[in-house]
Amino acid sequence: xxxxWAPSAWGRKLTRSPDWRLILQGLKLSLTVDGKTYDVNVxxxxxxxxxxxxxWTDVTLRPGPARVVKVDGLPNARGTDLTSAVEAALVxxxxxxxxxxxxxxxxxxxxxxENKTQQEQAAKAGRRWITHEMQAAIEAARPSIDVKAFRxxxxxxxxxxxxxxxSADMERSLIRWEADHxxxxxxxxxxxxxxxxxxxxxxxxxxxxxxxxxxxxxxxxCFDNRVQVVASAGSGKxxxxxxxxxxxxxxGFVAPKRIVMLAFNKQAAVELxxxxxxxxxxxxxxxxxxxxSTFHALGLRxxxxxxxEKPDIPDWATDTAGGISKLTEIVDQLKDRSATFxxxxxxxRFVFGRDLPAFGSIGTPDVWDDQGNGRTLTADGKRVRSQExxxxxxxxxxxxxxxRYEERYKFKTAxxxxxxxxPDFFYPGIDLYHEHFALDAKGNAPPHFADYLxxxxxxxxxxxxxxxxxxxxxxxxxxxxxxFKHLAGELTRRxxxxxxxxxxxxxxxxxxxxxxxxxxxxxxxxxxxxxxxCLSAAALRQRLDAMPDDAFKHRHRMFLDIAEPIxxxxxxxxxxxxxIDFEDMLNLAAEHLESGxxxxxxxxxxxxxxxxxxxxxxxxxxxxxxxPGRHLFAVGDDWQSINRFAGADVSVMTDFREWFGHGQxxxxxxxxxxxxxxxxxxxxxxxxxPTQIGKRVMSVTxxxxxxxxxxxxxxxxxxxxxxxxxxxxxxxxxxxGSIPAGRDGKVSVFVLGRYNADRQYVPANKARFERWVDVSxxxxxxxxxxxxxxxxxxxxxxxxxxxxxxxTRADDPVLALAMPAGDNYPHGxxxxxxxxxxxxxxxxxAMFTARGQCSSFLRELEQDGAVSTTDTDGKVVHEEECPACxxxxxxxxxxxxxxxxxxxxxxxxxxxxxxxxxAPLPATNHRGRVNQANRRTSASPFSRR
Numbered sequence: 017x018x019x020x021w022a023p024s025a026w027g028r029k030l031t032r033s034p035d036w037r038l039i040l041q042g043l044k045l046s047l048t049v050d051g052k053t054y055d056v057n058v059x060x061x062x063x064x065x066x067x068x069x070x071x072w073t074d075v076t077l078r079p080g081p082a083r084v085v086k087v088d089g090l091p092n093a094r095g096t097d098l099t100s101a102v103e104a105a106l107v108x109x110x111x112x113x114x115x116x117x118x119x120x121x122x123x124x125x126x127x128x129x130e131n132k133t134q135q136e137q138a139a140k141a142g143r144r145w146i147t148h149e150m151q152a153a154i155e156a157a158r159p160s161i162d163v164k165a166f167r168x169x170x171x172x173x174x175x176x177x178x179x180x181x182x183s184a185d186m187e188r189s190l191i192r193w194e195a196d197h198x199x200x201x202x203x204x205x206x207x208x209x210x211x212x213x214x215x216x217x218x219x220x221x222x223x224x225x226x227x228x229x230x231x232x233x234x235x236x237x238c239f240d241n242r243v244q245v246v247a248s249a250g251s252g253k254x255x256x257x258x259x260x261x262x263x264x265x266x267x268g269f270v271a272p273k274r275i276v277m278l279a280f281n282k283q284a285a286v287e288l289x290x291x292x293x294x295x296x297x298x299x300x301x302x303x304x305x306x307x308x309s310t311f312h313a314l315g316l317r318x319x320x321x322x323x324x325e326k327p328d329i330p331d332w333a334t335d336t337a338g339g340i341s342k343l344t345e346i347v348d349q350l351k352d353r354s355a356t357f358x359x360x361x362x363x364x365r366f367v368f369g370r371d372l373p374a375f376g377s378i379g380t381p382d383v384w385d386d387q388g389n390g391r392t393l394t395a396d397g398k399r400v401r402s403q404e405x406x407x408x409x410x411x412x413x414x415x416x417x418x419x420r421y422e423e424r425y426k427f428k429t430a431x432x433x434x435x436x437x438x439p440d441f442f443y444p445g446i447d448l449y450h451e452h453f454a455l456d457a458k459g460n461a462p463p464h465f466a467d468y469l470x471x472x473x474x475x476x477x478x479x480x481x482x483x484x485x486x487x488x489x490x491x492x493x494x495x496x497x498x499x500f501k502h503l504a505g506e507l508t509r510r511x512x513x514x515x516x517x518x519x520x521x522x523x524x525x526x527x528x529x530x531x532x533x534x535x536x537x538x539x540x541x542x543x544x545x546x547x548x549x550c551l552s553a554a555a556l557r558q559r560l561d562a563m564p565d566d567a568f569k570h571r572h573r574m575f576l577d578i579a580e581p582i583x584x585x586x587x588x589x590x591x592x593x594x595x596i597d598f599e600d601m602l603n604l605a606a607e608h609l610e611s612g613x614x615x616x617x618x619x620x621x622x623x624x625x626x627x628x629x630x631x632x633x634x635x636x637x638x639x640x641x642x643x644p645g646r647h648l649f650a651v652g653d654d655w656q657s658i659n660r661f662a663g664a665d666v667s668v669m670t671d672f673r674e675w676f677g678h679g680q681x682x683x684x685x686x687x688x689x690x691x692x693x694x695x696x697x698x699x700x701x702x703x704x705x706p707t708q709i710g711k712r713v714m715s716v717t718x719x720x721x722x723x724x725x726x727x728x729x730x731x732x733x734x735x736x737x738x739x740x741x742x743x744x745x746x747x748x749x750x751x752x753g754s755i756p757a758g759r760d761g762k763v764s765v766f767v768l769g770r771y772n773a774d775r776q777y778v779p780a781n782k783a784r785f786e787r788w789v790d791v792s793x794x795x796x797x798x799x800x801x802x803x804x805x806x807x808x809x810x811x812x813x814x815x816x817x818x819x820x821x822x823x824t825r826a827d828d829p830v831l832a833l834a835m836p837a838g839d840n841y842p843h844g845x846x847x848x849x850x851x852x853x854x855x856x857x858x859x860x861x862a863m864f865t866a867r868g869q870c871s872s873f874l875r876e877l878e879q880d881g882a883v884s885t886t887d888t889d890g891k892v893v894h895e896e897e898c899p900a901c902x903x904x905x906x907x908x909x910x911x912x913x914x915x916x917x918x919x920x921x922x923x924x925x926x927x928x929x930x931x932x933x934x935a936p937l938p939a940t941n942h943r944g945r946v947n948q949a950n951r952r953t954s955a956s957p958f959s960r961r
Contacts, residue, residue: 017041019101027072027089036087038075040101043109047077047085054079058102059109066099068092111178114169118179121161122186125193128158132197136204143215143267145208145239146201148678149644155197163194205238212237219266223259223295224252232256235682236263241641242679244626244672245651248713249698249855250689250803253651254288257622258295260649261306264620266299270647274619275306278314278637280628280659284801285310288624311633312598315605319596322605322614333590333597343536346585360578361535362518366395367410368571369530371829372403375491375566376454376462379403380824381901382527384925386918388900393527395520404494405440405452406527411500412441416515417507419443419450427482437478439486446510448485450503451475455490457565497570538828539582541661542575545834546583547599548632548663553580559833568829575830599663602632609639616640619647625800626652630663631836634675648676654709655702658797658849661827665836670709687715689803690855694723697882701873702851705841717858720756726863726874726885728893732813735864738888739767739810740779742862746806747785757788758858764804765791768853770811770821777810796853807857810864812871814903816924821871822846847873868905868920870895900927 021038028035036049045064047054056063056077065076073095074088090098132154139146167190169175176183213220213233220236221227228236232252235245236259247253257277264270277292279285289308296304309317320326332338351358373379381390383399391399394409398421405421412419423442430436441450453472454461461468479486487506493499504514522528546556553576560572590596596604608614621640623629629637629652641648650672657666673679687695695713702708729738743765749755750763758764767778775793782791794802814820822843827835841847850873854861863874865885877883885893895905904921906929919925 021090021094021098023072023087023089024091027091029089031072031074031088033074033088038087038090038098040098040105043105045077045102047075047087049085049087054083054085058105066095066102068095073098107174111172111174114172114175115178118166118169118175118186121166122189124159124161125189129189129192131157136201140204140208143208143212144269145237146205147239148241151198151201158193161190161193163190166190209234209237216263216266219263219299220259222298223262224255224298228252228255228259229684229686231682231684231686232259235684236260238680238682239264239269239647240680241646242648242672242676243650243682244669244679245649245682245684246669246709246711247651247653247684248687248695248711249653249656249852250687251684252688253624253653253684254291254801256684257288257624257649257651258292260622261292261620262295262299262301265301265304265306270620272304272306274617275622276314276618276620276640277306277308277622278311278624279308280310280625282310282313284624285313287801311636312601315601315636318605318608318614318616319601322608327600328593328595329597329601330590330593330595333595339540340533340536342589343540343582343586344533346582346589347532347536347539350581350585354581357578357581359516360574363414363516364530364571364574364578365532365535366414366518366520366529367407368574369535370403370406371571372407372495372568375456375495376464382924384900384919384927386926386928387930388927390900393525395522395526395529397523397526404454404491407494408441408452408489408499408503410529411503413520414516414518415504416517416520417443417512418445425449425478426484429478437475439475443507443510443512446485446507446512448487448506448510449479450487450489452489452494453491455492457492459490495566495568495570497573500570538830539579542579542831542834543583543586544599545663545831547597547603548630549834549836550603550632550635551834553583556580556833572830572833576833599632602630602636606632606635606639609636609642615643619645620649621647622649622651624651626650627654627657627666627669628652628659628662628664629668631665631668632663634665634668638676655699655848656800656852658800658845658852660835660845663835667836670707683711685711685714687713687717687855689717689858690715691717691719691723691859693719694854694857694861697724697877697880698851698854700880701854701877701882702847705844705847707841707844720859722860723857724861724863724877724883726812726865726877726883728865728867728870728885728887730867732811732866732869735810735866736777738864739777739808741888742808742864743779743789743791744785747788750788758805762788762790763806763859765789765806765808766799766802766804766856767791767793767808767810768796768799768856769793770796770823770849771819773819774810777808796849799856800852803856803858805857805859807853807861808864809853809861812863812865812874813869814871815869816901816903816921822850822873843872867893868895868907869903870905898925898927901925 018039018041023031023033023036027033034049036047039046040058043058045056045058054077056079058064063078067074067076069092071092072088073090073092074086075090075098076084076086078084135150135154136146139150170183170187179186213230220233229252232255235243235256245253245256247256261275261277264275265272277285277288279288285308292306292308316326316329332342347361351361378390379392379402382393383391385391391401392403392406394400394406394413396409396413398409400406400409400421409419409421420442422438422440425437425439428436439449440452442448443450454465454468455472476486489499489503493502508514551559556576560569560576563569563572590600609616618640621637623633623637637648637650640646650669652669654666654669657664657669660666668675672681690698692715695715699713703710727738727742729735746755746763746765750757755763767774769775769777772795778791778793779785809821811819812821814824823846863883865871865874870885874883874885878885887893898904898906898919898921901919901921901924904919904925906917907920908915908917917929919927
């Protein structure tokens with residue numbers, strides 16, 4: 017649209033302006049004067065000016081940097097029209113720009129949405145899962161749109177009017193473009209699953225001997241890039257893995273040669289391969305096979321292909337006994353070459369074999385006196401009040417120092433309110449007293465040590481007043497190691513000559529130092545964990561520095577001082593034979609994959625028993641599927657994670673998404689093994705640990721008799737006969753028909769041992785019952801994946817020394833430097849081990865214990881109302897726990913003065929309840945108050961006077 021303006025005759029005459037004509041066409045303003053035309057763009061506000069006068073409007077154009085053209089004589093009314101026309105042109109221009117922007121953004125959104133829809137439709141047509149990688153790629157391809165600018169322009173009334181009905185389409189498209197499409201894709205995958213359940217029903221019904229459950233089939237269909245299946249005990253995880261391979265091949269997703277199934281050990285790998293072969297045969301998939309391997313064997317093959325030279329594996333690097341023997345040889349060589357190493361080795365073994373409890377904690381006593389006070393044994397046979405004092409005593413004994421523990425002070429201090437003062441240590445050869453105080457770096461006592469500092473001040477003042485020599489050490493000093501330099505200096509300065517001797521004879525009743533073989537085994541375990549977690553010497557030192565201040569850092573530092581040269585020598589011995597060990601197989605293979613030096617051919621990687629995966633195994637799995645288009649299918653049960661001693665890290669499973677990025681987490685909650693009542697008891701027991709992944713285990717297996725039984729005999733020696741009688745009753749029941757027979761007309765029985773030594777409880781002379789009962793022995797660790805009609809747990813015992821279930825001997829704290837953090841729930845891994853034992857049974861679990869030695873796990877089941885312990889005649893047993901050691905029970909005994917009650921763990925625990933009215937009065941301090949600092953009860957592990 018073109019508009020023109022020109023001056024009026026009067027205007028031109030009165031303003032003396034030349035004749036001119038002004039034309040506005042779009043945004044171009046053209047002024048013709050004296051035959052010359054000058055153009056400007058009204059977009060540039062500085063290129064023109066319309067100035068209204070009293071009667072006439074003048075117009076100025078700036079067509080160039082130094083060019084100004086001015087005309088006058090335009091009536092003001094026409095000048096106003098000119099201004100309005102220019103403004104309208106500018107508005108029209110903005111509307112046009114807004115519409116162009118909106119239509120461009122709209123088309124951009126439509127193009128992306130169309131591409132997304134095409135990929136979704138292609139997945140549906142190809143009966144494929146919309147994977148996380150596919151979703152991420154679609155999202156990554158989503159073009160950027162300035163949503164704020166889009167909505168601002170859409171809100172302009174003139175733009176909205178210009179667009180008309182088109183604006184509603186634009187708004188809908190933008191909403192679709194900016195939406196979170198993950199829920200929609202999840203719904204598409206859910207619909208895909210329902211279609212596949214129908215389309216592949218024949219495969220799911222025949223791939224195993226029994227049709228897959230709905231849970232299993234859904235796990236098979238879920239073909240995302242990372243899938244973890246949390247499988248309940250007896251839920252058919254192997255069936256699910258095998259079916260996954262068959263489904264992938266049947267649907268053409270993955271070629272057989274691009275599938276690998278990884279197992280924890282060789283036996284499991286063989287079973288996987290055999291199960292897969294039988295399934296393929298059932299389905300008529302002739303000449304189809306998939307690879308089944310252990311993690312280590314696969315790692316070794318990868319190293320060979322990446323380096324073109326397969327490394328050797330020395331026998332001593334794979335065999336437990338061989339590894340210990342090799343390490344013993346290495347240690348002996350280091351001791352021969354270095355006097356410093358020999359001293360460090362012997363000192364750690366003799367003095368620092370045991371860790372310290374947390375500052376202010378009582379720890380676990382070795383023995384208890386008749387009042388229930390716990391005591392710790394020393395190498396020279398003394399019974400001291402804390403592990404700190406025991407460490408000092410052992411150091412003194414190791415160095416041949418003559419000392420007395422709690423010798424009576426040479427001056428009498430006892431009165432009607434105080435007992436005689438007994439300093440912690442006394443050195444008779446130099447007449448020196450030594451007090452070890454429970455004080456931290458700032459000189460503070462543990463908060464719960466009432467009036468402790470007052471007792472410290474009293475002792476110091478007493479020595480000053482009496483003129484006796486006193487040296488002091490503190491808890492902080494012993495944890496940092498400064499105490500040993502300090503003590504050595506104080507003693508040698510006063511004339512004592514230290515005589516270190518690791519072969520000093522241990523008297524009867526003394527606590528034996530750590531055996532050399534025990535320390536070698538500890539180092540071997542440490543090497544395995546350090547390598548599994550890819551920890552260098554520097555990383556181990558960093559972990560040490562990061563430990564809390566109240567930890568026994570000196571002990572950890574000493575251990576690293578001996579472990580580092582041993583690890584270096586171990587690796588050198590491997591290099592000498594061009595060999596690697598088990599941990600190297602995983603780490604080196606992962607390095608080759610991560611660096612791209614080798615690309616694995618597998619598109620579907622399936623990992624069995626994932627709850628027992630170490631960090632090195634998880635790293636290898638991650639490296640195997642790092643390329644696009646790869647799939648990881650990991651199956652396990654964190655409730656059955658029981659191999660931390662072998663490097664397993666349950667957090668690999670509980671933190672699956674942190675390890676592998678986005679992942680689908682599915683559950684198999686239906687079990688085919690245990691009756692529901694046993695599922696409920698076992699699940700409730702293991703789920704008390706809040707770190708376990710929650711699931712509701714459901715069973716269709718009918719109950720046959722009680723799911724739990726517990727029997728107590730008078731002493732451990734009678735367990736063999738009691739178990740024999742139980743098995744014979746089963747045989748008689750099967751024979752007379754009162755107990756339904758199982759497979760082959762028999763019932764199967766597992767004797768499951770916490771230790772290999774529990775094999776002794778398998779009844780002898782099997783000919784008596786083998787027609788009706790099959791009895792076999794397995795350790796609980798080896799029983800995973802197995803099941804029997806009846807499970808016998810032969811030693812549900814808790815003893816002060818020896819075999820217990822739960823095992824009360826914790827991992828040595830130095831292993832924490834190289835191991836993943838364990839869960840903090842009491843006996844976390846032992847609880848899972850007990851869960852494994854309970855869930856091996858198809859009918860009943862029979863637990864056997866001995867009087868006064870009942871396992872804390874069995875007690876817990878009793879407290880939960882899950883079972884009642886009876887004697888072999890069926891009478892319910894009631895026992896009173898010993899309040900001192902918490903492990904024995906109070907039993908009635910007969911002595912020279914008649915009957916009395918005492919702990920069943922005598923003589924280790926000498927606790928005897930005081931008869932009414934005979935309780936001793938508490939000691940009081942010099943102010944007449946109860947002397948908390950003088951009592952030194954079992955609640956305080958340190959010298960408190």
